Amino acid sequence: MRHKKILLIFLPVLLVGFFFPDREQREVFFGFDTWIEVELSQDFAFLFPQISSLVSHLDQLWNRFSPQSMIFEINHSSFPLSVDEDTFRILERAQKAEEETRGFFNVLIAPLVDLWGFSEQPSLPEEKEIKKIVEEISNSKLHLNRENKEVLIEGEGQIDLGGMAKGYLIDEVVSLLRKEKVPQALINAGGEIFALGKETKVGVRHPREETLLGYIIIKDEAVSTSGDYYRFFEEGGVCYHHILNPFTGYPGRDFWSVTVVSKEATLADILSTTIMAGGGEALAMVEKNFPEVKILAIEEGNKIYLSSSMRKVFFAE
Numbered sequence: 001m002r003h004k005k006i007l008l009i010f011l012p013v014l015l016v017g018f019f020f021p022d023r024e025q026r027e028v029f030f031g032f033d034t035w036i037e038v039e040l041s042q043d044f045a046f047l048f049p050q051i052s053s054l055v056s057h058l059d060q061l062w063n064r065f066s067p068q069s070m071i072f073e074i075n076h077s078s079f080p081l082s083v084d085e086d087t088f089r090i091l092e093r094a095q096k097a098e099e100e101t102r103g104f105f106n107v108l109i110a111p112l113v114d115l116w117g118f119s120e121q122p123s124l125p126e127e128k129e130i131k132k133i134v135e136e137i138s139n140s141k142l143h144l145n146r147e148n149k150e151v152l153i154e155g156e157g158q159i160d161l162g163g164m165a166k167g168y169l170i171d172e173v174v175s176l177l178r179k180e181k182v183p184q185a186l187i188n189a190g191g192e193i194f195a196l197g198k199e200t201k202v203g204v205r206h207p208r209e210e211t212l213l214g215y216i217i218i219k220d221e222a223v224s225t226s227g228d229y230y231r232f233f234e235e236g237g238v239c240y241h242h243i244l245n246p247f248t249g250y251p252g253r254d255f256w257s258v259t260v261v262s263k264e265a266t267l268a269d270i271l272s273t274t275i276m277a278g279g280g281e282a283l284a285m286v287e288k289n290f291p292e293v294k295i296l297a298i299e300e301g302n303k304i305y306l307s308s309s310m311r312k313v314f315f316a317e
Helices: 042-062 070-075 085-100 110-116 127-138 165-179 265-289
Strands: 004-008 013-017 024-031 034-041 141-145 150-154 185-189 192-196 200-205 212-218 221-227 231-235 238-241 255-262 294-299 303-306 314-316
Touching: 024 042, 034 042, 034 165, 042 070, 042 085, 042 165, 070 085, 070 150, 085 141, 085 150, 085 165, 085 265, 110 127, 165 185, 165 192, 165 221, 165 265, 192 200, 192 265, 212 221, 212 255, 212 294, 221 265, 255 265, 265 294
Parallel strands: none
Antiparallel strands: 004 231, 013 200, 024 034, 034 185, 141 150, 185 192, 192 221, 200 212, 212 314, 221 255, 231 238, 255 294, 294 303
């Protein structure tokens, strides 16, 4: 029997320095299988119940394993379903992301994630099974009808929002705070961070050591990191992580971790996933199609790649 070890490690990015006036307050919520921290000045603490409701609402809508969720209904329906505005908008964003990333980001990847068992007990599938699921996903299509807000999946693919849901949630919280004229805030959703109105240092952990690689300075931007050390298992002496290339069916191999900075948390989430899954080819494509984002990628042997814009805000330890 092959040796198999399962490891779960969290928080690929962490807060180094964020300072409020003395009258600050922090609340912690749970959703999307992670802890979500929001820091506000006490003058705006009245917004915490609204944020809590937002987290609960979106989590219940998009938990694909819950029969009560909208995503579960879509995944198991053979006819078009009318959906709420939030669900339709995130699926529109997912469809756009698939086009912009040339398919390296594919929201219909759920059957492949399930095949690998990352939702429960991960293990290495048979190669023929992987090829079969990859073909089924490639032949699937998400149909969206904006006029009726109807959604239909054609084929065997199913929706998994894991590569973008936290980012979308952060953007929704930021939108709420801006509408309420909140001058400064910090949102941390499982290590994906948005700093509103305040220059902030965000530390990036070394993917192979319990140390900081360095820190990034952001303001009114989001930081998202995807890494091979977050959710993975080892089998037969090989490490397999949960960020899967939809074209090969296997975890991306080129990078240990990828960090993206963007003014939109959803985009940062999508692109860190895209590059981690697609490797060097996806990195080149993202740099061409998204020149406004900042990218840090760590390759085998501790080689660090920094985009020209990232060099201006990243400082090594």
